Amino acid sequence: MARRKKRKEIFALGNEAVVEGALLAGCSFYGGYPITPSTEIMEIMSARLPKTEDGVFIQLEDEIASMGAIIGASLAGRKAMTATSGPGFSLMQENLGYAIMAETPVVLVNVMRGGPSTGLPTCPAQGDVQQARWGTHGDHPIIVLSASNVQECLEMTITAFNMAEKYRTPVILLLDEVTAHTREKIEIPNEGEFEVFSRTIPSMPPEWYKPYEETVRGVSPMPPIGSGYRFHVTGLTHDRNGFPSQRPEEVVELMERIHRKIDQFFYDIQLVEEIDTDDADVVVIAYGCVARSAELAVQQARENGVKAGLLKLKTLFPYPRRHTERVLAHAKSLIVPEMNMGQMSREVKRVNMGRVPVRTINRIDGQIVTPSEILKVIMQG
Amino acid sequence: MKSPQELDRFEIRFSGLGGQGIITLGKIMGQGLALGHGYNVTQTQSYGPEARGGSSRCDLVISSKPISYPKAESLDLLVALSQEACNTYYPYLKSGGVLVVESDLVKQSPTNRFLGLPFTNLAKDKIGIAQAMNTVVLGSLSFLLPFVNQGTMRKSLESVLPSKIKAINTKAFNLGYRLAKKQWGDDVGDVWRDEEDLTRR
Numbered sequence: 001m002a003r004r005k006k007r008k009e010i011f012a013l014g015n016e017a018v019v020e021g022a023l024l025a026g027c028s029f030y031g032g033y034p035i036t037p038s039t040e041i042m043e044i045m046s047a048r049l050p051k052t053e054d055g056v057f058i059q060l061e062d063e064i065a066s067m068g069a070i071i072g073a074s075l076a077g078r079k080a081m082t083a084t085s086g087p088g089f090s091l092m093q094e095n096l097g098y099a100i101m102a103e104t105p106v107v108l109v110n111v112m113r114g115g116p117s118t119g120l121p122t123c124p125a126q127g128d129v130q131q132a133r134w135g136t137h138g139d140h141p142i143i144v145l146s147a148s149n150v151q152e153c154l155e156m157t158i159t160a161f162n163m164a165e166k167y168r169t170p171v172i173l174l175l176d177e178v179t180a181h182t183r184e185k186i187e188i189p190n191e192g193e194f195e196v197f198s199r200t201i202p203s204m205p206p207e208w209y210k211p212y213e214e215t216v217r218g219v220s221p222m223p224p225i226g227s228g229y230r231f232h233v234t235g236l237t238h239d240r241n242g243f244p245s246q247r248p249e250e251v252v253e254l255m256e257r258i259h260r261k262i263d264q265f266f267y268d269i270q271l272v273e274e275i276d277t278d279d280a281d282v283v284v285i286a287y288g289c290v291a292r293s294a295e296l297a298v299q300q301a302r303e304n305g306v307k308a309g310l311l312k313l314k315t316l317f318p319y320p321r322r323h324t325e326r327v328l329a330h331a332k333s334l335i336v337p338e339m340n341m342g343q344m345s346r347e348v349k350r351v352n353m354g355r356v357p358v359r360t361i362n363r364i365d366g367q368i369v370t371p372s373e374i375l376k377v378i379m380q381g
Numbered sequence: 382m383k384s385p386q387e388l389d390r391f392e393i394r395f396s397g398l399g400g401q402g403i404i405t406l407g408k409i410m411g412q413g414l415a416l417g418h419g420y421n422v423t424q425t426q427s428y429g430p431e432a433r434g435g436s437s438r439c440d441l442v443i444s445s446k447p448i449s450y451p452k453a454e455s456l457d458l459l460v461a462l463s464q465e466a467c468n469t470y471y472p473y474l475k476s477g478g479v480l481v482v483e484s485d486l487v488k489q490s491p492t493n494r495f496l497g498l499p500f501t502n503l504a505k506d507k508i509g510i511a512q513a514m515n516t517v518v519l520g521s522l523s524f525l526l527p528f529v530n531q532g533t534m535r536k537s538l539e540s541v542l543p544s545k546i547k548a549i550n551t552k553a554f555n556l557g558y559r560l561a562k563k564q565w566g567d568d569v570g571d572v573w574r575d576e577e578d579l580t581r582r
Contacts, residue, residue, distance in 0.1 A: 011412040011422070036430075121430045149451075182451045183408060183424035185415040295449035371450045 007187040014153040014180040015040035015083075018109055018173070019048060020188055021157030022081055025196055027107070029080035031058045031069030033088060036121045037177040038111035041083040063088040067095035067108070074104045075233060077224025079161055079198075083109035086119060089128055089135070096170055097136035098235045103212070103222075103258065105164035105199060107157070109173045111180040112288075112339075114366045123366030124177035126288055129343040132172045133317045139255070141262040143171045143269055144317040148291040150184040155194075156314060162197040163269060167261055168219045174316060176339070178289035178368050202229060210240045214253065218261030262318060271314040272323045276302065280309025282378050283331040285324070285348055287313040290337050290369045297374035308378050319347040328355055335377055337361035337369045385418050385445070386528040391573075392453035393441040395518075396470050397462030397483070399434055402515035407439030410519060413537030414443055418530065423451035436466065443528075457573070458526070460518065461487055462500070479572060481518075481525070496525070496565050503560065504553060513553035520557025527570040531558060 012020070018041050022030075030045040042059070049055035056073070060066045063084055070080035084092060089110045099106050112128045114120025128135075132144045143163050147156040153175065160171040202209050202221035206229045213220045223229040232242035237254060239245040262269065276298060277283055286294040291312040301308035311327055313320060328334075333356050336345035345360045352358055359377055363369050393410075395403045404426045411424035423442045429435035440453040455475040461467035462483045471491045474480060482490060484497030498521060504514040516538065523534045535554055539547055561569075 009416060011408075011415045011424075122428055178425060178451065181426050183411055183422075184448075184451075185422065289451070292449050292451055299449065368452060370452075370454065372454065 005190045007190060007193075009185055009187055011183055011185050012150060013040055013183050014147070014150050014175060015111070016044055017150045017153035017186055018083070018157045018175075018180075019044045020186075021154040022107070022161065023048060023052065024154075024189070024194065025079065025158045025161035026198065027079045027081050027161065028052065028054050029056050029070060029073035029078040030082065031060050031073065031080070032066045032082040032084065033060055033063050035063075035085045035088045037113055037180050038083045038085045038088075038109065040180075041109060041111075063091035064095060067092040067099070067106075070106045071095060071099050071102065071104050074099075074106050075102075075225050075231075077227075079105070079107075079165070081107040081109065081161075083111065085111045086113045086115045086121075086128070087117065089131065093131075093135040093137075097138060097140065099170040100136065100140045100142065100258065101235050101237075102233050103168040103219075104170065105168055105222075106170045107160045107164055107173065108170060109157070109175065111175045111177060113177050114364075120366040122177065124289060124339060124368055125364070125366065126174075126176055126290070126339040126343070127364075128174065129316060129338075129340065130346075132174055141169070141259045142317055143167070143169060143262065144174055144315070145171065145271070146174045146287045146314060146316055147179060148288050148312065149179065150182055151186045152314070153179065154186060154188070158194055158196070159271070162195060165197050165199045166219070166268075167265070168199065168222060169258075169262065174288070176288045182289075206230065211242045212238060212240045212254065214240070214257060218257045218264070266318060266322070269315055269318060270320040270322065272320050273312040273314060274323070274327075275310040275312070276307075277309035277311055277327050279307055279330070280327065281307045281330075281332045282335065282381075283309045283311055283327045283333075284335045284337065284374060284378070285311045285313065285344070286337055287316060287344065288339075290339060293369050293371045294337060294374050296371040297378060300371065300375050301378045304379065306378060306381075313344070316344065319351070321351050324348060324351045328352060331356055333381075334358045335361065335374065337374050337377075339363050339369060385420060387445050388420065388443055388528060389446065390448070391443045391458075391528075392456050393443070393458045393460070394453050394456050394470055394473070395439045395441075395460045395462070396466035397437060397486075398466075399428060399431055399437045401437065401462050402512065403437045403462065404428070404439045406515040406519055407441055409538055409541055410522070410534070411441050412541060413534040414441075414529070417533040417537045418528070420445065420528075421448050423448050425452050436463075436469075438466070438470070458522075460522070462514075462518075464488060467491065477572065479525070481522070496569065498557075498560060498564060500557075503556065507556055508549060508553045510549070513549060516550045516553035517557035520554040520559075521561035521565075522557075523554070524558045524561040525565065525570050527573055
């Protein structure tokens with residue numbers, strides 16, 4: 001058996017790990033505007049990307065243009081990303097919808113900080129969860145991922161690029177200030193130890209090509225602009241050729257397809273990690289840095305004789321209903337700690353449908369929910 | 382490498398003013414412990430929106446086991462480089478934990494059990510630049526903490542610095558180490574040397 005090549009270890013910030021992940025996934029375009037606490041992603045990209053074979057880095061005039069630039073780069077065949085925080089995420093919402101409508105794979109990292117508005121620039125929060133789901137207007141599908149430690153920042157960035165390419169859709173990676181600004185030892189995987197997925201490029205003669213054709217997967221091949229395939233891109237509801245259409249049957253076909261291409265692959269998209277949930281009476285459902293607090297609290301509760309478990313969400317949307325229902329089969333209560341007024345607990349309650357009590361722990365003071373706060377609620381039974 | 386002392390969530394907080402190099406200090410120490418000594422380390426930070434001034438804080442959690450919660454909750458070591466930081470974070474020090482202060486900037490210590498050195502003036506007078514203060518602290522802590530290997534930490538320090546400031550920082554590191562040994566005494570780290578004590582809890 002071939003000996004496994006030793007992996008390179010670095011002591012890195014969550015934000016640095018995002019850059020490492022993006023470069024491993026094949027990102028070759030970054031367009032952005034710096035904002036705390038996501039700035040290091042842009043800073044390190046500006047140093048690293050120009051040193052790669054064909055990497056392009058642009059600082060744009062604002063976040064609206066940043067989003068426009070990465071959509072353009074993606075249409076030209078690049079794997080493209082941007083990163084932002086709070087106010088910048090709000091500015092990106094309109095073009096995010098454009099990327100959904102034009103089925104353009106891009107990765108958007110939002111490092112959540114306290115809000116609304118300028119809020120608490122250097123403090124953690126999880127207030128953008130429902131904005132990530134519903135921030136851009138119109139009925140739309142979206143994939144929202146999260147990470148709770150530095151190694152996961154690397155892995156989930158690769159996953160974000162893979163899902164964007166696989167499903168021709170923008171993917172949002174939601175981090176928080178704590179995760180982004182924690183330094184930890186991480187391992188950089190060697191080539192071949194992780195999957196890299198790239199969009200399918202059409203192989204038929206150009207005159208046969210339809211950019212928005214109905215397919216089994218709901219995703220049609222995507223040529224880079226300028227490669228001989230005719231390709232019209234619009235934010236208007238369009239027909240299979242990409243030209244504007246208001247015919248109800250064509251509108252329905254498009255809308256159903258962009259939802260179906262995500263909905264029929266829940267098993268691939270919905271990622272969770274379960275710790276001690278198999279026999280748990282009390283299950284904590286958490287994501288981001290709060291999941292780390294919860295992990296310690298669950299461990300301490302077990303030491304105190306309470307059967308506690310953790311369901312850590314790595315995919316926030318589409319919400320992992322199947323996994324939640326599985327823990328609901330035996331759990332006597334659920335606890336949802338988060339750094340907002342209860343954005344994810346809504347989803348949990350929707351799935352729970354009143355079966356067991358759902359208790360929430362909410363912090364909106366720019367501080368992380370601590371293990372002792374969670375432990376206290378677990379021990380209340 | 383000698384086998385490292387077994388640790389279970391050893392928590393350090395560096396605190397003081399923005400601009401003192403507190404986060405850099407935590408980063409370098411964390412890197413030395415994680416890559417050089419092979420511990421699991423999380424380094425987190427907390428700072429205000431001001432570019433300089435304001436308060437700054439950096440937590441290190443060091444453990445032989447994987448670390449879940451990345452921030453410090455009850456401190457084994459508090460390093461306070463300003464009076465305000467000392468007042469704010471002293472209550473988080475666990476009983477038996479050690480307080481290290483900048484003795485010129487922290488005029489009133491909340492306890493008579495503390496270790497002090499005038500780090501800023503040492504850097505200014507003996508090294509020539511006040512900015513080397515954080516490296517003097519790093520040197521002192523490398524003496525104080527029984528699980529830190531001086532040579533490994535110095536190597537780690539040198540590996541992250543640009544070449545033009547390497548020599549001056551090595552000097553600052555050695556100064557901190559030497560003075561800590563002289564002023565604090567050889568057995569100062571004994572509070573943590575009892576392994577039983579560190580892994581129980």
